[in-house]
Structure formats: C-alpha cells, structure tokens
Amino acid sequence: MLELLWLIPLLPLVGAALNGLLARAPKPVTTAIGLGAPLASLVIALGCLWEFVTRLHPAGQAFRQVLYPWTAGDLNIDVAFRLDELSAVMLFVVTFVGFLIHVYSVGYMSHEHGYRRYFCYLNLFMAAMLMLVLGDNFLMMFVGWEGVGLCSYLLIGFYYDQAFPPFAGKKAFIVNRVGDFAFLVGMFALIERFGTLSYDGIFPVVEADPGLVTGPYVLGLTFAGFVTLCFFIGAMGKSAQIPLYVWLPDAMAGPTPVSALIHAATMVTAGVYMVVRSNVLFQLAPGVSALVAAVGAATALFAATIGLAQTDIKKVLAYSTVSQLGYMFMAAGLGAYTAAVFHLGTHAFFKALLFLGSGSVIHAMSGEQDMRSMGGLKKYLPVTFWTFVIGTVAIAGIPPFAGFFSKDEILHAAAADGKWLLWAVGLLTAGITAFYMFRLVFMTFFGKFRGTHEQQHHLHESPPSMTIPLIVLAIGSVLAGFVNVPELLGGNEALHHFLDPVYAQPRGAEAAHHEMSHGVEWALVALAVAVALAGIFLAWTIYGKKGLEGGRTWAQRFPAAHRLLANKYYVDELYDRTIVRPLAALSRFFWKVVDTFVIDGAVNAGAFLTELTGDLGRFTTTGNVRNYALYFFLGVVLLFWWIAL
Amino acid sequence: MDTFLELLVGNTLTRLIFFPTLACLPLLFFPKGEGGYRAVKIYTLAVSLIELALGLLYVATHMTWGGGFPLVRDGGESLDWIRSYGIRYDMAIDGISMPLVVLTVILVPIVLLGSWKGIERHWRSFSASLLLLTTGMLGALLAHDLFLFYIFWEVMLVPMYLLIGVWGGERRIYAAVKFFLYTMAGSLLMLIAILWMAWTYQSLNGGVWSFALADLLRLELPASTQIWLFAAFALTFAIKVPMFPFHTWLPDAHVEAPTGGSVILAGVLLKLGTYGFLRFAMPLFPRATEAAQPLLVALALIGIIYGALVAWVQVDMKKLVAYSSIAHLGFVMLGLMAIDMVAWQGALLQMVNHGLSTGALFLLVGMLYDRRHTKQFSEFGGLAKVMPLFAFFLVFSMLGSVGLPALNGFVGEFLILAGSYRTLGWPAVVATFGVVLAAIYLLKMVQLTIFGPITKEENRGLKDLSGREIAALVPLCVLMLWIGVAPQAFLEPSREALGRVLAEYRQSLERPEVTQAAIRPAVAVQPTEQIAEAGR
Numbered sequence A: 001m002l003e004l005l006w007l008i009p010l011l012p013l014v015g016a017a018l019n020g021l022l023a024r025a026p027k028p029v030t031t032a033i034g035l036g037a038p039l040a041s042l043v044i045a046l047g048c049l050w051e052f053v054t055r056l057h058p059a060g061q062a063f064r065q066v067l068y069p070w071t072a073g074d075l076n077i078d079v080a081f082r083l084d085e086l087s088a089v090m091l092f093v094v095t096f097v098g099f100l101i102h103v104y105s106v107g108y109m110s111h112e113h114g115y116r117r118y119f120c121y122l123n124l125f126m127a128a129m130l131m132l133v134l135g136d137n138f139l140m141m142f143v144g145w146e147g148v149g150l151c152s153y154l155l156i157g158f159y160y161d162q163a164f165p166p167f168a169g170k171k172a173f174i175v176n177r178v179g180d181f182a183f184l185v186g187m188f189a190l191i192e193r194f195g196t197l198s199y200d201g202i203f204p205v206v207e208a209d210p211g212l213v214t215g216p217y218v219l220g221l222t223f224a225g226f227v228t229l230c231f232f233i234g235a236m237g238k239s240a241q242i243p244l245y246v247w248l249p250d251a252m253a254g255p256t257p258v259s260a261l262i263h264a265a266t267m268v269t270a271g272v273y274m275v276v277r278s279n280v281l282f283q284l285a286p287g288v289s290a291l292v293a294a295v296g297a298a299t300a301l302f303a304a305t306i307g308l309a310q311t312d313i314k315k316v317l318a319y320s321t322v323s324q325l326g327y328m329f330m331a332a333g334l335g336a337y338t339a340a341v342f343h344l345g346t347h348a349f350f351k352a353l354l355f356l357g358s359g360s361v362i363h364a365m366s367g368e369q370d371m372r373s374m375g376g377l378k379k380y381l382p383v384t385f386w387t388f389v390i391g392t393v394a395i396a397g398i399p400p401f402a403g404f405f406s407k408d409e410i411l412h413a414a415a416a417d418g419k420w421l422l423w424a425v426g427l428l429t430a431g432i433t434a435f436y437m438f439r440l441v442f443m444t445f446f447g448k449f450r451g452t453h454e455q456q457h458h459l460h461e462s463p464p465s466m467t468i469p470l471i472v473l474a475i476g477s478v479l480a481g482f483v484n485v486p487e488l489l490g491g492n493e494a495l496h497h498f499l500d501p502v503y504a505q506p507r508g509a510e511a512a513h514h515e516m517s518h519g520v521e522w523a524l525v526a527l528a529v530a531v532a533l534a535g536i537f538l539a540w541t542i543y544g545k546k547g548l549e550g551g552r553t554w555a556q557r558f559p560a561a562h563r564l565l566a567n568k569y570y571v572d573e574l575y576d577r578t579i580v581r582p583l584a585a586l587s588r589f590f591w592k593v594v595d596t597f598v599i600d601g602a603v604n605a606g607a608f609l610t611e612l613t614g615d616l617g618r619f620t621t622t623g624n625v626r627n628y629a630l631y632f633f634l635g636v637v638l639l640f641w642w643i644a645l
Numbered sequence B: 001m002d003t004f005l006e007l008l009v010g011n012t013l014t015r016l017i018f019f020p021t022l023a024c025l026p027l028l029f030f031p032k033g034e035g036g037y038r039a040v041k042i043y044t045l046a047v048s049l050i051e052l053a054l055g056l057l058y059v060a061t062h063m064t065w066g067g068g069f070p071l072v073r074d075g076g077e078s079l080d081w082i083r084s085y086g087i088r089y090d091m092a093i094d095g096i097s098m099p100l101v102v103l104t105v106i107l108v109p110i111v112l113l114g115s116w117k118g119i120e121r122h123w124r125s126f127s128a129s130l131l132l133l134t135t136g137m138l139g140a141l142l143a144h145d146l147f148l149f150y151i152f153w154e155v156m157l158v159p160m161y162l163l164i165g166v167w168g169g170e171r172r173i174y175a176a177v178k179f180f181l182y183t184m185a186g187s188l189l190m191l192i193a194i195l196w197m198a199w200t201y202q203s204l205n206g207g208v209w210s211f212a213l214a215d216l217l218r219l220e221l222p223a224s225t226q227i228w229l230f231a232a233f234a235l236t237f238a239i240k241v242p243m244f245p246f247h248t249w250l251p252d253a254h255v256e257a258p259t260g261g262s263v264i265l266a267g268v269l270l271k272l273g274t275y276g277f278l279r280f281a282m283p284l285f286p287r288a289t290e291a292a293q294p295l296l297v298a299l300a301l302i303g304i305i306y307g308a309l310v311a312w313v314q315v316d317m318k319k320l321v322a323y324s325s326i327a328h329l330g331f332v333m334l335g336l337m338a339i340d341m342v343a344w345q346g347a348l349l350q351m352v353n354h355g356l357s358t359g360a361l362f363l364l365v366g367m368l369y370d371r372r373h374t375k376q377f378s379e380f381g382g383l384a385k386v387m388p389l390f391a392f393f394l395v396f397s398m399l400g401s402v403g404l405p406a407l408n409g410f411v412g413e414f415l416i417l418a419g420s421y422r423t424l425g426w427p428a429v430v431a432t433f434g435v436v437l438a439a440i441y442l443l444k445m446v447q448l449t450i451f452g453p454i455t456k457e458e459n460r461g462l463k464d465l466s467g468r469e470i471a472a473l474v475p476l477c478v479l480m481l482w483i484g485v486a487p488q489a490f491l492e493p494s495r496e497a498l499g500r501v502l503a504e505y506r507q508s509l510e511r512p513e514v515t516q517a518a519i520r521p522a523v524a525v526q527p528t529e530q531i532a533e534a535g536r
Helices: A005-022 A029-055 A084-108 A115-136 A138-156 A164-194 A197-209 A223-238 A249-253 A254-267 A267-276 A280-285 A284-306 A311-334 A335-365 A383-397 A400-417 A421-446 A453-458 A464-484 A494-502 A509-514 A518-546 A547-558 A559-566 A566-621 A625-644 B005-008 B013-022 B026-027 B035-061 B097-115 B121-140 B147-167 B172-204 B223-240 B249-256 B257-284 B285-311 B317-337 B341-372 B388-402 B409-422 B424-449 B468-487 B488-508 B528-534
Strands: A062-074 A075-083 B079-082 B088-089
Touching: A005 A115, A005 B121, A029 A075, A029 A084, A029 A115, A029 B488, A062 A400, A062 B341, A062 B488, A075 A115, A084 A115, A084 A267, A084 A335, A084 A464, A084 A494, A084 B341, A115 A138, A115 B468, A138 A164, A138 A223, A138 A249, A138 A254, A138 A267, A138 A547, A138 B488, A164 A197, A164 A223, A164 A249, A164 B409, A197 A494, A197 A518, A223 A280, A249 A254, A249 A311, A254 A267, A254 A284, A254 A311, A254 A335, A254 B223, A267 A280, A267 A335, A280 A284, A280 A453, A284 A421, A284 A566, A284 B409, A335 A383, A335 A400, A335 A464, A335 A494, A383 A400, A383 A518, A400 A464, A400 A518, A421 A518, A421 A547, A453 B026, A453 B121, A453 B285, A464 A494, A464 B172, A464 B388, A494 B035, A518 A547, A547 A559, A559 A566, A566 B172, A566 B285, A625 B035, A625 B257, A625 B317, B005 B013, B005 B317, B005 B409, B013 B035, B013 B097, B013 B121, B026 B035, B026 B121, B026 B409, B035 B097, B035 B121, B035 B249, B097 B121, B097 B257, B097 B341, B097 B424, B097 B468, B097 B488, B121 B147, B121 B257, B121 B317, B172 B249, B223 B257, B249 B257, B249 B317, B257 B285, B257 B317, B257 B341, B257 B488, B285 B317, B285 B424, B317 B341, B341 B388, B341 B409, B341 B468, B341 B488, B388 B409, B388 B424, B388 B468, B409 B468, B468 B488
Parallel strands: none
Antiparallel strands: A062 A075, B079 B088
16 A cells, blocks of 8 residues: 555546536535545555564665656655655644545535536645655655645645735745745755755754754854754744734635635645654754744744734634644743654544534624624524534633643643743633633634524534534544553553654653642642633633623723734734835835936946937037048147057 | 768657757748638647657657656767857757756647637747747757757747737737847847857867857866856856846736746746756856855845735736746756756756746636736636636645645745755755745735635626636646656656766766866766765
8 A cells, every 4th residue: 555655636636627627517526535635545554554563664665656756966855755654644634534535525616606616726736735744865855844834825825816815825825935045055954064955964964963053153153053943944834833923813815715725724734744744853953942932832822812802703712723723832942842743643633523523603693703793693503503513622622622732741841841821821822722722612603693594594513524524623633642641541552652753852841741749740740630621711701791891891991902912913014014114125225216316327327428429429510621631630639649649 | 971961861859859940931822811820720730739749759759668858869879060169969868958848749649638729910920939948948958069958048039029929918028028138138148158268278278169068067167267167157147047136027027928938938948047047057067056056055045035925915916827937936046056967967956847837827827817817916806706617726736836735835945945854955945935925925826816705896797717727737747746646657757867067066066176177088978877976
C-alpha cells in the first residue's frame, strides 16, 4: 500500500482538474468527482497508515518515495514524499477531517452558484495540503505551503462578485507572503550551509554535529537561531500569530465549510507542523524557542480577549482559532512538541465541528451571521445544538473531552518547565475561552429567537449530509483526547511515544516532565478545570440568564474596553496608517516625482538640449555667402591668435 | 566548408534565421488593402508555424540523449564576410541561446494570433515587420562575431520602431522615437568598444583583424581598460534590460505599442540585454564585471523594489505590467551578478519565464483592449462574471508571474535567490522581499479587473475569449505549468554552456593582471572536469 503514497496528493489534484475542465458536467458528476477524490485519498491514506504503523514504525523506519529529481548547478531537489510518525498524524487529520468537510459541503453548497468551482478549489486545497505534510524536503513543503495559500485566496474570495471577499482573499495572500518571504530566506540559509533541503540531509547531520549550526551567523544569532527565526516568521503568517494574524478573521468571508477546513482544522496548523518538523533546529535555538512560546502565549490571550466582544458567530470562532493556535505555538516553543501536535489534532476535530455547526446555524438562518439576531435555536436545530455543545465543552477544557487533555498537557509543560508566567497566561486564556464560547452558545441557542419572522419561518435542521459529519466530528471531539492520556491520569501517553522518533535526541524540555510531585500536578489540573468552569458560570450569569441584556450592561459598564475589543484593538487601522498608506505614498512619489519628473525629465531634457543646439546652430547657416565669409575671416583671426600665443 | 546558400537550405541556424526574411518577399504579391488582410494573416501565421517547426526540429536534432545541448556552429566553421577586416559570418548555438531561440519562435505565432483583431491596417507591412524582427532577434541571439552581433542588434530596432510608430496608440510617435534613440545611443557606444577591441586585437596579431567572440575572448586587457569597455557594453545592455535608471523608455513603449509589439518587446527584446551581459559583457571583461558588481547588484535591487512599488500605484493595466517587467528583469540581473551556477541557471530560466508569463499578461491586456478600447482599471471590475475564461487565464498568468510554486516563475526566482544568497548574502534577502511586493501589485491588478461587482454597464455585454484567443494563451500556460512542475528539461540544456562560461570567467580572474593588452594563445576546448568544477 505504501507504494501508492504519491496518489494521496495526486488524486485530489486530478479531481480538481476534472472538475475544472468538465464545465458542462451535471451536478451529480461534479459531486462524484469532488467527493470521490478525497475519499480515495482517505482510503489509500488509511491503508498506508496501517502498513506504516504495523510494519515500519516498530522497525524505526520512515518511508520515502522519490518520484523524480531536478537539478540546478549543485542543488538537487527531489520531488519526493515521506511518511514518518509526524506526517502520519497530519495525514490522518487532513484526510479524515477533510473528507468529512467535503461531505458536509455537498449539503451546504447545494444551492450556491459555483458549485463546481467550489469543489475544484477544495480538491486542489486537499492536494496542496497533503503535499505540504507528505513532502520529503522543505521545498516540497513550501510548494504545498503556497498551494494551500492560493486555495485559501481563491476560496476566501469565492463570492467574487461582492466587494469584500476578494479583498479579504488578497489580504490573506499578501500577509502570508510576508511570512513566506522569511520562510524562503530560511531555506536559502539551509542551502548555503547544507547544500540541500531534504530533511534527511539536514536533521541527522545536525544531530550528529550540533556545532554546525550553533556558531554565530548574522544579527547576533546563531545559524540555528537565524533559520528558526525565519521559519517562525513564516509560521506566523500561515498560522495567524501576532503580528501577522490579521488576515484570518477577514478570511471568514469565504463559505463556512472552507473556514472549517482551511482556516481552522488544517492549513492554519501548517505553521505548527513546520516548527515541529524542524524541532531539531529549534532545540538548538533556545532564544527563538522562547520567542515562539512568548508569541504563542501573547496571541492566545490577545485573540481570546477580542473574541469576548464579537457578535458575528464566525468571527468569534475565527479569533478562537487564532487563540488556540497560540496555545500550540506556546507548546512548541516550550519544547513540548507532542503537546503541540496533540492540541493540533484535537483542535482539528472540535474546531471543525464548531465551524460546521455554525455553518449549519447560518444555513438555517438564511445566511444571517449576527448572533444578536439568533437565540433559542436549540429547539429548531437539535442535532446541530447537541454536537455544538460537545465541541464547546471540548474547547473549554472540561474532562474527559478532547480539549481538556491537550490543553492540560500544554499548561503542564509550562508549569513543569518553571515558566509560570506562560502557565498563568494559558490558564487565564482557558477561562476566557470557556466564557466566550459559552457566550456564543447562550446567545445562539438559548433564550428567545430574535431574528425576523421570515427567518423564523425558514428555520430547519440541516440535511443528513451536513449533520452526519457533525456527529462524526462530535464523537471525535469526545474521544480524540484518549490517544495521549498522561500517566498522571493512568494513561500511557501513546501519541508521545509514537512521535518520539521525529524528535531530536536527547529530548529537551519534555524530559523534565516528571519532576513535579503528583500532588502539585493534581492541583494544577483541578485549578485548570475550576477556571474553565468559572468561565462557563460567568457566561451563564451574564448571557444565559439575561440574554443580550446582560452583555449590554457589561459593555455599558466598561465602554472604552468594550469599544477597544469590539474594534479588535484597532490593529487593522494601525497597519493601514503605518504601513499600507505610507508605502502607497512612497510609491506614488517614486512614480510621479522620481520616475516622471527626475529620470524621464532628464531624458527629455537631453532630447530638448539636442534640439536646442540644432536650432541655435541653424541660425548660422543662413545661406548668405557674406556670412560664411565672415565666419571664415573670424576663424583665420582666431587661428592666428592661437598660433601667436 | 559550406557556402551561405548551402547553409540556407540545410537544417541549420542560417535557415532558421533567414527563413522569415525570405518569407517576406511573397507578401509583396498579396493584394493591397483590407480585402487581402485575411490571406496575409493566414500566410504569416503559416510562415511563423513553419518557423516554429524549423526551430523545434533544429533543437530536437541537436539535443544530446541526456537532455543537454552542445555548442553547434553553423556549417562547422565560419564563413568570411568582409575578409579584409576579419568579419565573419559566424552563427552558433549553445545551451544559453537555445532556450531564448525556442522562446522566440514560439512567441511569433502567438503574437500573430493576439494581433488578429487588434491590428486594423497595413497588414502586409505589419507581417513584414514582425518577420524581419524575428530574423533580427534570432541573428542577435546566435551571432558569435561581434560585428555581426551589432548588425543584428540594430536590425531589431527598425521593425520594432515601426511596430510602435505605425500601429501604436495615441502617443506612438513620441514612444517610438524615444525607444529608437535611447537604444541607439547606447549601442553606438558598444560599437565603438567593439571597434576598439578589434583594432587592439589586430595590432597585437600582426595586422590580422578579427571580430570573432572566441578570438576577442583571448584578449587580455588591463583592468582600467576593461572598465571603459565594459561600461560601453553594460550601458547598451542596461538600457535594453532595462535597468534602473535607464528604464523610462519602457513604460512609454509598452503603453503605446500594439499588443503584439509589447509581447515581443517583453518576451524577447528585453532578454537580449541580459543575454548580452551573459554572453559578451561579463566573459569579455571579467575584472570590470567584478569591479562593477556592487553597482549592478544595487541597480538590480532598486529595479526589483522600485519597479514593484511603481507598478503597484499604476492606474493603467498595461503600464502596471510594464513596470513589473523592470522588477522581474531585476531578478535576472541579480542572478547574473551572483556569479553562481545555481543563480545563473535560474536567471536563464527566468528570462524564459518572464517571456511566457508577461507575454501572456500583455496578450490578456490586449484582449481587453480589443473589446473596450481602454486599459484603465477604473473601467473594469467584476469581469469574472461575464468572462470566466478570461478570468481563469488572467489568474493563471498572474500566478506564474507572482512566483507561485508549481508554476514557472517560482523555479527561476528560487534558484536565482538561493544562488545569490550564498554568494552575495544580504542583497538576496532584499530581493526576496520583492516576492511580497509582486503579490501586492499583481493581486491588485487581478482584483481591480475581474473581481468585485460590475460597475460599468458596458462591461455586462463583453464576450468571453474566442477560440483564437484561447489558442494563443494555452501554449504559454502549458509551458508555465511544465516548467513549474518538472523544470529538469529546461535546466539540463544550459548546464554545460553556463558551466563553461563560469569556468572561463573564474579562470580569467585567477590569471595575473596584465598591465598591457596581450593575446592569450588559443587553447583546446575546456576539459570537462573544469566545467564540472564550475558547478560547485
């Protein structure tokens, strides 16, 4: 089965091409292609995973498949795929969640224009994402990395005939490009030092001789520090971390299943994958790792606070995604790579579930996204409601749901490492998360319906193609946590042991795990759960009991803070004033003044002077013989004068 | 030894170069006026397709089994042309010129398809200009005698001048004169430098003249002399590229030129500037190149950043693409100045890439212009609704240009930047930032034309692309994808030739500096180990 690995990214690509070319195909054919390709990928992926887990993993091997190479000068690039423990986890998440979201899309998009275009893009996305996680070198990763960025651009701007979605798509692409710029520079540095971009050509070499990368390089950084800093900036773009997170909330302009697949479950976690993939280098760059953790923690808290004051159901989830990604980076920065991957996996389930649930709500509400017009939906949308509650409980970190285990592992890593500030930020964020998520639930599903009469008339539960993925994801959100139950709770940390081969040896921070006494550990776990429950309780007292009125009272009590949060700290405005507008003004200056006036002015002045000389010279050629005689005479005089001197 | 006529009928470069010129003659017998236009168009298209077939045949018959491309001299050795001055008819092709030759013969039929509707008068003259231009470009790419090169270099000017001046837009005369004089002023300096070198050569060679590149390459010159000669060559080529600050003729020429003129101009003519650096200026004057490297790198960087920024704020779609050319060619120049095998292979590939993606963009702008007779962004918006195929091709070409992986532009840029990073360091980082700016201006172009609501009523009735227009775009897009996915077939041919140039370049820097001009004795062909070594 493993020999078919290359088909996993290829089949969705073929699906995309077919759906792109078969312009007149009837809708069922479009659906069959659009669903068939990711289903085939999923089946092959499961087969490959089975063989990998049963055969190669016990033998401590990774599977490599080289399709063809290309060479320029001494630089050799293999177009090659790789299945190891890390890509196995990612492969499962991407194909499984991806397929479910494809199924859901059939129902969600059934009434939309551009159904065929949608599946074309979505399949293309799967191809790129799978190339990203299966690539055997950084260049393959980058091909997928920009490929998913392209699909994100196309799908955010899916409703291209409106003004805002294409703008949001463009913004996403450009902000991501800032990150990609750094990613590229990091790759150039690796090429300079190692002459290759393949994982096997770099990581084992560094592990064998860390001195290769720990010497000083530039900007006061070591080589490892420079490369990891570049890579982390790349990750900031793709995974929406401060300061490059601004595109993700706007990306909600795309269809909701897209938000679930690309902007929650898979693409935005690519940065986390990249950092974990490069863990050998990050381990040797403690300063950058600390920065990763700090940025992650700051993003987690910052985005969570914005989530407090949003009224658009998808915006809340978007900021929640930014915040949860922050947790993952915090873990990765602490060296707790398993915790990062673990949270990546559980988050893929519960956040996809939440987004798809919100899509089901929006579908029922005839496109309405403002929670202030919702309310009381639990009796109209029972399946959506119950699955949504499961997702919310999971993200809030209530045991034994998936989010509890993965979030606790991150907090535990911070505590075990003695990073109490990070731990406190993580804990506070957990409380805020529980609060705003339950605020969302109460505003949407509880109380009285606040929409128009017409909307109320149309309220209906979604079709099975949408509810079945919800149910499956809900089951996943309950169970996913059990793949890595800590020893403290009687588990065996299965995921942790599984992933061990992809980490640098000897292990860094995670080795310090067990130095705390069990009593302290239990106390920390209890505290985390208590904080989450407190957040839920607070949401209940404000929004559960009093509905919108409760929120309004609080907003009136702190008007400045509310305005700041509702306007997302004015960061978009800040970037516009400090970067976009000055750059545009500079460009206009270059065009109008430097180019048109100075440079072209000089060119035209040259032409003018030539013409002027000619015109002046023309006065001398009068055609009058007496004039010429005079010139001759003057010339002779001058000549004599010159000779005489 | 073959005679010129023998060469003309064989599977040779000579046939490839002069077939378009000969094919001009029958144009005289086509009926004048609009009645004969259709026949002229079909005839010229047939000629260009035959030329394409001749080009592909030539390449296919000379390619090695491993995908490489050797140096092939027409007829085995050169023919005398002006014997007393040692000027020879010397045509040769290698892995450096081959990709550009292929690009040229591919673009000519595409240009014809793209001009089908846009050119409304004087079709016989238009066809003749285009075919003569083809001869000029191929000749300049293949000449290995400097005098001959200069002749072809100037031959290119006239048809292009006519294309802009006769079939151009409102300010066509201004643009055409500016193009002509600007380029001419530069090339005269090059002529003087060429004559000086040939004169020096004969004075050291017992009065026997030669303009052959191979002979002049053996001329050892003091660094101070090299600098003057290099300056003359570099100015000529820098104007053609164009490099900042010699670029202002380009936006004017592009905006006024008809679609076909713009495609050829961007696709091939500009590449002759970068090709000139690689083929002549750098190998002939390595010490001067070394001295001028910081300046040229700086100008390339300015071109990348400045070209991108100015492109971003344009209100005319064609002018945006024109300024983007300055940025793209900046990457090529940076790659050349890196003096690194990887960067050079990338630079050569990027010359082809720019011809493909910018050529496609100019065609698309022209297709809009044919429909609406305007290129202003403010007149468009939301066209994806009425012209989905146009939208697809525009986005595809834009992505090729923006350097999206799995399309052509990425491979070239990546190699250029990876190579430059290891030899130049920080300048490569600055240049890499150009990829961010490229996204900014190219996405703006796409958004303002095809996305958003339709704001102008007259756009609602626009027809989508015709079969002819699709036929012009598809080959370009196929090549963009092919280069992006599997670039090996496009990298392998240039390996040997670039390796040889690089090896010779490094060797001449290692030789002790001379204080007086001298001629190195001719040596046999470079041993292959040295070429392989240059790849390091």
